[in-house]
Amino acid sequence: MKTRLRKISINDTQYLYLVKDQYHSGTETNTLTVKIFLSGQKRTPLVINFMTRDHYIVGQPLKSGVELMNTITNVTENINLNEPKYIRQFIEIGQQNGWTGNNAIAIQNGIGYLTQLGFETNQLS
Numbered sequence: 001m002k003t004r005l006r007k008i009s010i011n012d013t014q015y016l017y018l019v020k021d022q023y024h025s026g027t028e029t030n031t032l033t034v035k036i037f038l039s040g041q042k043r044t045p046l047v048i049n050f051m052t053r054d055h056y057i058v059g060q061p062l063k064s065g066v067e068l069m070n071t072i073t074n075v076t077e078n079i080n081l082n083e084p085k086y087i088r089q090f091i092e093i094g095q096q097n098g099w100t101g102n103n104a105i106a107i108q109n110g111i112g113y114l115t116q117l118g119f120e121t122n123q124l125s
Contacts, residue, residue: 005037008084010091014039015101017087021060029053030060034081034110036091038101046094046101050081050110052124061124062110072118079119089117 005016016039021032032050050062065080079086093113099105111121 006084008087008091010088013101015087015091019063019081021063023060032060032062032081032110034087034090036087036094041101044102044104046091046099046105046108048090048094048108048110048113050114050124052111066124068114068119068121068123070118071120077119079114089113093117 005018008015008017015036017034017036019032019034021030023030030052032052034046034048034050036046036048038044052061062079062081065078067076068079069076081087090113093116094105094108097105097108111124114121114124
């Protein structure tokens with residue numbers, strides 16, 4: 001199956017991203033990876049890993065949708081990381097952490113990103 005990069009534009013800057021997950025047998029965990037590239041910069045992606053418990057019915061909860069409480073807005077949201085609004089927020093946090101699109105940075109902790117956005121993430125681990 002061919003991996004298809006999706007496009008998102010923020011302030012007249014184009015980014016490409018993909019969302020994929022990998023099941024780890026024996027540990028019943030799943031890693032969802034979000035890779036974001038500044039358009040034309042394949043070698044310096046922002047890589048964000050979300051290590052979660054694998055749900056035997058739906059698989060990776062952040063890819064199929066999971067209800068998480070946001071302590072900032074006091075609203076429960078259905079989080080599905082295939083939605084562009086989360087990608088936009090991840091790019092902004094990545095930039096706060098020093099990613100410009102032209103430089104390599106360490107793989108980022110996705111659960112930390114969700115926590116920074118105000119989400120309670122206890123049920124994911």
